[in-house]
Amino acid sequence: MLVALLLVWAGGTFVFEARGARHDWLAGTLHQPSSMYWRLGSRPPERLDRCLRSVDALLPAREPVLLWDPTNDFFRWRWAAYFLPHREVVQAGAATPPGRVVVASSRSAPAGARRVAGEPWCGLYRLP
Amino acid sequence: MSALGWLAAPLVLVLLAAAGQPIAARLPVTRPLRLVLGFIAGALLLHALLSLLDLLGWRWRLAIALPFLLAAALIAFVVRARRPSRRSASFGWGDAVAILAVLGFAALAWTGWIAIPDFIYHWGLKGHRFLLEGHVDYGYLAQPLGWVFHPDYPNLYPELLAVTAMLAGWREGALLLWSPLLLALILISVREVLVAEGIPPFRRHAVVAFVALSCAGFAVANIMAGAADWFLALALAASLPALLAPLSTAADVQIGLCAALAGASKQEGLVMAVGLVAVQLSRWFWHGRRPRPAGSAALLVPPMLIVGYSWWRIAQHHLLQSYDKGLPIPSRLVATLRIVAEQLLAPEWHGFALLLLVLPLLLLVPRLRPFVAVALLHLAGYLASCAGQDTDTRLLVVTTFTRIVLQIFPATIAAMAVALFADGMRTAAAASGAAEASAAAIDA
Numbered sequence: 001m002l003v004a005l006l007l008v009w010a011g012g013t014f015v016f017e018a019r020g021a022r023h024d025w026l027a028g029t030l031h032q033p034s035s036m037y038w039r040l041g042s043r044p045p046e047r048l049d050r051c052l053r054s055v056d057a058l059l060p061a062r063e064p065v066l067l068w069d070p071t072n073d074f075f076r077w078r079w080a081a082y083f084l085p086h087r088e089v090v091q092a093g094a095a096t097p098p099g100r101v102v103v104a105s106s107r108s109a110p111a112g113a114r115r116v117a118g119e120p121w122c123g124l125y126r127l128p
Numbered sequence: 129m130s131a132l133g134w135l136a137a138p139l140v141l142v143l144l145a146a147a148g149q150p151i152a153a154r155l156p157v158t159r160p161l162r163l164v165l166g167f168i169a170g171a172l173l174l175h176a177l178l179s180l181l182d183l184l185g186w187r188w189r190l191a192i193a194l195p196f197l198l199a200a201a202l203i204a205f206v207v208r209a210r211r212p213s214r215r216s217a218s219f220g221w222g223d224a225v226a227i228l229a230v231l232g233f234a235a236l237a238w239t240g241w242i243a244i245p246d247f248i249y250h251w252g253l254k255g256h257r258f259l260l261e262g263h264v265d266y267g268y269l270a271q272p273l274g275w276v277f278h279p280d281y282p283n284l285y286p287e288l289l290a291v292t293a294m295l296a297g298w299r300e301g302a303l304l305l306w307s308p309l310l311l312a313l314i315l316i317s318v319r320e321v322l323v324a325e326g327i328p329p330f331r332r333h334a335v336v337a338f339v340a341l342s343c344a345g346f347a348v349a350n351i352m353a354g355a356a357d358w359f360l361a362l363a364l365a366a367s368l369p370a371l372l373a374p375l376s377t378a379a380d381v382q383i384g385l386c387a388a389l390a391g392a393s394k395q396e397g398l399v400m401a402v403g404l405v406a407v408q409l410s411r412w413f414w415h416g417r418r419p420r421p422a423g424s425a426a427l428l429v430p431p432m433l434i435v436g437y438s439w440w441r442i443a444q445h446h447l448l449q450s451y452d453k454g455l456p457i458p459s460r461l462v463a464t465l466r467i468v469a470e471q472l473l474a475p476e477w478h479g480f481a482l483l484l485l486v487l488p489l490l491l492l493v494p495r496l497r498p499f500v501a502v503a504l505l506h507l508a509g510y511l512a513s514c515a516g517q518d519t520d521t522r523l524l525v526v527t528t529f530t531r532i533v534l535q536i537f538p539a540t541i542a543a544m545a546v547a548l549f550a551d552g553m554r555t556a557a558a559a560s561g562a563a564e565a566s567a568a569a570i571d572a
Contacts (some may be wrong), residue, residue: 003334006480010338011225013478014345018232021348025241039186039351040248040300078249078276085256088271 025066035075048076049083051122056084058117058124064088066096067127068104092127100127132506134238134343137305138467140288143194144170146201151385153204155378157369158216161320164313164366172430173200174291175392176283179437180347187262190294213384217323222333226315226340233344234308237353238301246303247354250277255289255296266445279447282438284392303354307347310358315340317365318542324369326549335545339538342480350476350530359393360535364502367404368539371498372546375412380423383408391436395452396532399509401431403502411498456515464514467525474530481533486544487526493547500543503536 018065024031030042038045052065059065067080081089092102104113106120112128145152148169152162177196177432178188186192221228236242254277257265264287269279289303296302318339322332343361348354367386370379387404390397412419419427472481487503490496510532514524 003331003338007334007338007341009478010341010345010480013230014232014341014348015344017348018236019243021236025239036245040243042241075245075249078253082248082253082256085253086260090273090437 035073035079038075038079045079045083048079051103051105052080052083053123055118055124056087059087062087064090066090066092066100066102068092068102068108068110070094070110071125096127098127102123130296133296133299133302134293134305136299136302137309139295140292141167141309143197143201144174147168147173147197148200148206149204149377150200150207151381154211155381156211157214157378157382158320158323159213159318160216161366161369162213164316164320164362165382165385167313168362168366168389170197170200171284171288172385172388172392172434173197175287175434176434178287178291182263185263188258188294189262189289190291193291197545214324216320216330217332220329220333223319223338225333225337226312226319229340229344230312230315230362233311233347233353234305236348237304237308240300240304240353242348242351242353243300244351244353244355246356247300250281251285251354251356252289252300252303253277254283255286255293255303258283258286259290259293259298264441266441266447269447274447275449275451278395278449279445280442280449280452281395282392282397282434284389285359285394285534289331292341300354307353307355307358310362311340311347314358314362314365314538315344317362317368321369321372321542322545325372325546327545327549327551331545331549335541335549339541342478342541343534345356346477346480346530346534350534352531352534355531356394357531357534359396360390361538363387363390363393363397363400363404363424364506364536364539365542367502368499368542371404371502373497375415375417375419377420377423377426379554380408380419380427384427384430384561387427388434391431391435396506396513396535398435400502400506400535401435403505403509405431406428406474407498407501407505410501451517451519454516454518456512458515459523460517461515463521464511464525467522468511468529470532471525471529476530477533480537481530481559483544484533484540485535487536487540490540490543490547496543496547499539506536508533 008032028042030037035044055065065080065084065087067077067089069076071093072093073085076107077089077091092100096102101116101124103122104125105122109125110127113125115123116126145163145166148166149162152166155162155165157165174193177193179496181188181192257268264283268274288306290305292306315336315539319332319336322335330502363386367383370382373379383404390404391401405427472484473479474481487500490500514521517524
């Protein structure tokens with residue numbers, strides 16, 4: 001009897017979890033916007049992937065990628081490293097020396113930074 | 129995704145299971161369990177091959193790995209080392225439910241939506257890097273920022289990902305299928321131990337279906353596609369038949385393989401490996417006997433080689449991280465125990481983790497004591513590790529304990545079923561006969 005109850009409970013929980021995951025996947029719903037909760041295939045990491053792929057082609061082979069991120073978002077940095085396994089990915093911020101080229105967008109790039117390649121939404125910007 | 133993408137992980141699994149048959153086909157177990165043990169032996173062979181290529185400075189290539197594994201598979205047939213297998217049970221409703229649960233998990237794993245973050249930060253990143261470089265990239269692991277991806281972890285899993293990707297390219301959906309496949313192997317192990325113990329079919333089906341649904345439900349809730357914890361759950365579940373069987377060389381072989389797999393998979397697998405070997409040796413000495421030379425070698429050499437190589441590389445490249453050092457502190461141990469008690473009710477397990485509280489009660493069943501000793505040693509190692517790490521203990525336990533539960537859950541449920549439902553006299557007699565047959569088979 002106990003085994004039967006456990007079995008029914010296990011079946012119910014599996015169906016509950018599977019339906020919930022399928023629903024979230026179809027809707028692309030992230031319950032938290034933070035990069036800590038990003039899922040493979042969700043929009044934020046896909047956008048980051050597209051961005052990194054576009055700038056990857058613009059950089060010499062083996063050159064590290066400096067990801068402009070003054071907020072020091074640890075998880076976003078790790079996702080970026082996953083998308084570029086052939087490169088070193090380094091977080092860039094206020095301490096980054098002037099003149100270095102970083103990956104940023106027109107909205108996130110620091111004041112005075114000049115875009116040297118790529119698109120405004122995701123390009124290579126030279127720090128002032 | 130192409131058909132090859134879908135099939136890459138299952139193909140590699142079949143290839144590894146075939147490559148392990150020179151060992152597994154000599155064991156007096158059922159055919160399904162031979163598949164499981166063959167996979168374990170094959171995965172260890174692959175790990176050994178890739179490590180050897182690293183030592184020689186040769187690039188990993190499918191043109192090397194594939195013929196090597198095929199040659200190993202052919203050996204089992206050419207030398208006709210196959211022994212008669214023990215009878216398994218016929219397919220039933222519990223197996224059908226288990227297949228449905230595995231397929232459900234696989235379908236969601238393929239989407240990537242339930243990929244564990246560790247696949248991104250850690251296992252997948254390393255696997256992809258190693259694939260591109262054609263070797264374990266110790267320079268990459270040893271970089272100052274390398275602490276973020278646990279450079280001191282063993283590399284069997286990233287290697288498996290790299291070899292799978294050699295077949296069909298780096299496609300997460302295909303690579304994440306390893307987790308449901310490992311769940312399937314775990315369920316086969318659970319099923320076969322119940323068969324060996326003579327548990328009546330209806331109860332056996334109910335237990336197999338329960339383990340399948342509870343583990344698959346947890347896998348979806350805790351986003352476990354791509355996790356390495358499945359390897360440890362497999363190592364423990366596959367060792368259970370040998371821990372229950374009378375002492376024999378065949379049992380030593382099985383436990384040696386499972387210990388090596390545990391040691392090659394994760395850092396905490398080292399504790400499981402040591403526990404498995406120590407408990408099996410203790411069983412021999414407790415009975416006033418000594419393992420045969422072949423049994424001693426099979427029990428000790430694979431785990432020692434795997435763990436020794438891994439730690440030699442860690443020392444060579446200074447990979448051991450500060451957060452993995454340290455002795456347990458009583459105050460942290462108390463905090464760990466308190467948070468562990470909370471986490472037994474973690475929603476991802478829907479209350480099933482509480483079943484682990486039965487573990488100490490299983491000590492009342494003499495035949496289960498070796499298994500309980502291994503499981504408790506593993507838990508004790510986890511508690512000591514949490515109490516030894518100078519970090520946020522709450523965060524550490526909350527992010528890891530539910531996965532530790534997975535590592536011992538399937539085998540524990542199987543052991544509980546043995547305690548409750550097994551026909552002790554019949555299975556003891558059957559096991560004794562099998563042990564004698566196995567000793568003859570292995571020594572022949």
